[in-house]
Amino acid sequence: MRIERPAKARVCWRWLTGVLVCAEVWWGGTLLRAQPAGGQDGGDTPGELVLTLEACVRRAVANHPQLQAARARVATAQAARRQARLWPNPELELASEDGPLNRGSFAEESKQTVGVAQTIPFPGKKRLESAMARLELTRAEHQWRAVLLSVIREVKLARVRVLGWKAVLEATRESVKVAEALSAAVHERFRAGAVGEVDVLRAETLLEETRLELEEARIRWREALQELALLVGAPVRDKLDVVGRLREEPDPALVGRQPAEWLPHHPLVVAGRAEVKRAEVAVTRSSREAWRDVTLRVRGGRAGPADDVVAEVGLTLPLPVWDRGRYRMTEALARREESQAALAAGQRELLLTWEREKLRLEGTAAQVRRLRREVLPRTEKAVDLLRAGYQAGKFDLLVLLDAERAAAEARRAHARALLEMNLAHVELEALMDAEMPELFWEDGSSETKPRPETVTPGQVEVER
Structure with missing residues (x-):
């Protein structure tokens, strides 16, 4: 059954519907104008994200999971250092003893006392434990520095690969254009009967090889772009604007530095030395395991029906009968030997990496x-001379195209060599940059921060 609305009700309903539609259109337009250009998620549109070296490093170190884990280990070591200074908590003792069970009231005739028991560490133990915790904190801080240098190294390598493979890609595109022109010229000469089928096959093979190299360069460039995007926390896209140029010459100061100048200050080496010193302190600490901690007890209360006031003082001293700490000493000695071998292996690995790079x-x-200096100027000069000779009718087109192909190959070889040189330069920077610039600190602040403490062999400050 259909119910007819009155005329005034229909008019009011239509008017209200129109008002709601207008409000919705106006509100939707306001929201669209308020949204950023990247869409509803507020992200950047492709090509809008400009990445300099400083921007790449800042974005990478902001929320890198390895740096977060390293910072958590530093916080753990700081808490452990504070905990190592503390004595055990005292114990409250409530006792009711020496009361008869076969007669009278146990509560009236027993001795009731209340007291405190405190475990007193053997002299020197807490001092050694505090020193071990301090060295563990030093190791954690320098491991954090090593992780930070590793993240910066990854960002620099990815950025160099993006710039380098982009240059290789552009040079390979020029080679493809020259190979296509050469193949077309050979086909035209073949139709005219000037060249044989072997020359056609050779030109086609050269063209396909160049196209394969172009596809390889494009894949490598996209892989480098994706790696950099993941490191800096940006959406994966093909239009990231990576700003910068590759280095044309290596830094003479970097090449001239010897291992004696940078190896002792490398974060991994300093962390290894701190671990060796901590193991040495642990050996001294384990030698005192045979001397157990004593427990002092002081109690007071009442005894018997007369409520006599009593006081008790006791001392508990564990006897080293079964456990004399021999195996703890053996374990500490083994860990010291392990830390020394790990330090030597780490230094050797750093030296091998330095020599190789x-x-x-x-x-x-x-x-x-x-x-x-030699190849590129000569090939360019040869192309200019052959082009002038071709325009004068002295040389054939195939000779000019072959010279242009050689020039394109030289430019591509130069781009590849430049990429490899910059990659090796970044590897050496990662080894030698123990003093990090201000912009590489993960919190983004610009003030100069003090260098974490360096532990030298055979020297440690034991807190008292």
């Missing part, structure tokens, strides 16, 4: 210089 840097730098 230095040789790589020197070799690629020599290739870059030779390509830039």
Whole structure:
């Protein structure tokens, strides 16, 4: 059954519906105008994110999970250091004893006392434990520095790969254009009967090889772009604007530095030395395990029906009968030997990495210089001369195209060598940059921060 509304009700309903529609359109337009250009999620549109080196580092160290874990380990070591200074808590003792069970009232005739028991650590134990906790904190701080340098290294390598493979990609595109022109010219000469089928196959093979190299360069560039985007916490996109240029020459100060200048200050080495010193202190601490902590008791109360006032003083001293601390000493000695071997292995690995990357840097730098100073000028000059000769009718088009192909190959080789040189340069920077610039601190502040404490072999300050 259909119910007809009155005319005035229909008019009011239509008017109210129109008002609601207008309000919805106005509100929706306001929301759209208030949204950022990237869409509803407020993200950046492709191509709007400009990444300099400083921006990449700041974004990467802001919320990197490895840095968060390292900071948590530092906070754990700080709490453990404060805990190591504290004595055990005293114990409240309530006793009711020496009361008869077969006669009278136990509560009236027993001795009732209340007291406190305090465990007193053996002299020197808390001092050694505090020193061990301090060295553990030093190790955690320098491990955090090592993680920070590792994150910066990853960001720099990803950025260099993006810039380097982009240059290789552009050079390979030029090679593809020259190979396509050369293949078209050979096909035209083949139709005219000037060249044979072998020349056609050779030109087509060269073109396909160049196209394969172009696809490889495009894949490597996209992989580097994706890696950098993941490191800096940006959406994966192809239009990230990575600002900067690759280094044309290595830093002479970096190449000239010797291991004696940077190895003792490397965070991993300092952390290893702190661990060795902590193991040495642990050996001294384990030698005192045979001397147990004593417990002092003081109690007072009433005894018997006469409510005599009583006081008691007691001392508990564990006897080292079964456990004399021998195995703890053996464990501490083994851990000291392990820490010493780990320190030596870490220093050796750093030295091997330094030698390998230095040789790589020197070799690629020599290739870059030779390509830039000798090969590229000669190929460009040969192309100019052959182009002038072709325009004058002295040379064939195939000769000019072959010279252009050689010039394109030289530019691509230069781009690859420049990429390898910059990668090796970043690896050496990661080894030698023990003093980090201000912009590399993870909180983004600009003030100069003090360097964490350095532990030298055979020297430790024991807190008292």
